[in-house]
Amino acid sequence: MRVFQNSGVYPSYRPHFDRLASGSKSFRERRQAFLNDRFAASHFLEPVLEGSEKAFFTNADDEVLQRFWARENGLASNTSLEAILLAQIEHHKTDVFYNLDPVRFPSAFLRKLPSCVRTSLCWRAAPSGSVDLTGYGAVVGNFPSILEFWRSKGCRAELFFPAVDPVMQEYVQQERTIDVLFVGGYSRHHSGRAKALEQVAGLARAYDVVFHLDASRLTRLAESPIGRLLPGLERHRRPRAVASIARPPVFGRRLYELLGASKIVFNGAIDMAGTDRGNMRCFEAMGCGALLVSDAGNYPEGMVPGVTIETYASFELAGPTVARALENWTQSMEIAARGRAELGQIYTKGRQWHDFERLVAQL
The missing domain is CATH 3.40.50 (Rossmann fold)
Structure with a gap:
């Protein structure tokens, strides 16, 4: 062929x-x-x-x-x-x-x-x-x-x-210095994920929470000193908790490096596929050995809540779910290891x- x-x-x-x-x-x-x-x-x-x-x-x-x-x-x-x-x-x-x-x-x-x-x-x-x-x-x-x-x-x-990309093996680290990582887009149009991200961002007072966000030009303008003086841009600004920890987007091997250095990778589905779950970040996070924490739904084979991943039932529970996983990190680490092994065998x-x-x- x-x-x-x-x-x-x-x-x-x-x-x-x-x-x-x-x-x-x-x-x-x-x-x-x-x-x-x-x-x-x-x-x-x-x-x-x-x-x-x-x-x-x-x-x-x-x-x-x-x-x-x-x-x-x-x-x-x-x-x-x-x-x-x-x-x-x-x-x-x-x-x-x-x-x-x-x-x-x-x-x-x-x-x-x-x-x-x-x-x-x-x-x-x-x-x-x-x-x-x-x-x-x-x-x-x-x-x-x-x-x-x-x-x-x-x-x-x-x-x-x-x-699972075989190269991910190079980025599986024993010492994970980032407590919580999110990499992706932030948009108020995806209300469920936006609210969940705000909840998780609130954990930055107690944990090392890192958000690498792909912001639109309007968002960057709205959050700039000049943009804050212009009328009509308020709806393009991210919540203070999110904006205060936002960093530029990352891709490729730099993304793998961050996934491999993170205990938890937070993921949230956007309002597109109903209750279906399993976007590419799930495969990348688990492939690099992080614990995937994402919203409840219908996941593909190998992604089992409480066994290979952790899920939250509503955006209000996103923060508590992440915090609980960090507080019980020995158990969470075992779940992450099972997740990586399971995905490595199936996909x-x-x-x-x-x-x-x-x-x-x-x-």
């Missing part, structure tokens, strides 16, 4: 990655810099991470990366990014196209694929309004309710899971690739 995996560069990650890859002089060097940093590596297929010649990977929205490939393969300087992607697929003689960025490349794009491609799949773990993904052989994801949404839109939808890169091959064979 010759598989082509396309992804995208998260906007907040791009400045960090551009600095990381600033010395790259070729497509191969810049792509390797990205893969080495492990951003979203839980989603990347085993042959991609192993450098198999049968697998091709790119970030089609990374213009620097794609222009490197275009120049190296004789394409005109004004070739569009979409045309470059199509040329890469044809050059690779791809027979399976696996797209992690389907909103940018919906069904209309698939009609342009070269004849060598026999099937296509896309990962989509969110509802996406009017985006048409019916042209894909299957929409895959790990939230059953979201898959039902895509089925209601006329798509074939199949369960598929992230995997391997080998199993993920096997499941992918089996899914493709059914299409």
Whole structure:
């Protein structure tokens, strides 16, 4: 199977990655810099991470990366990014196209694929309004309710899971100096998580609580000295308890470092997948050996409250649940260790690739 995996560069990650890859002089060097940093590596297929010649990977929205490939393969300087992607697929003689960025490349794009491609799949773990993904052989994801949404839109939808990145082993530390870590976005639109985060932030008086938040430009402006003087920006400011401990977002190996140095990683689902749980942070936190504390819901195999993770039933209980886990850290440490061992057995890169091959064979 010759598989082509396309992804995208998260906007907040791009400045960090551009600095990381600033010395790259070729497509191969810049792509390797990205893969080495492990951003979203839980989603990347085993042959991609192993450098198999049968697998091709790119970030089609990374213009620097794609222009490197275009120049190296004789394409005109004004070739569009979409045309470059199509040329890469044809050059690779791809027979399976696996797209992690389907909103940018919906069904209309698939009609342009070269004849060598026999099937296509896309990962989509969110509802996406009017985006048409019916042209894909299957929409895959790990939230059953979201898959039902895509089925209601006329798509074939199949369960598929992230995997524990083997590199996480390098970041499992015995001494964990951060009591509580949260990394992600803060938005009042996701009211449940916002309220839970405010509860946990209140623990900073007694514990080392670290929040790395991806703030919008409006939030940064609203919280600036000038923004505090401007009318109408109050609703964009984060609660004082949250803003006082907020730090810039982190990604890739820096995220792994923080996860490995944390006793507890706090997670909260956003208002999107109903009661389904199991976003990528769950896999990353447990894979790096931290205790996952998250909201109650329907978790995938291996994530069992009181056995491999801890959960809270409502946002009012988020703070007390975290505090109790820290007060009983010997027991909590055992739960975290079981969680890491369980996930390491179930969600391997080998199993993920096997499941992918089996899914493709059914299409």
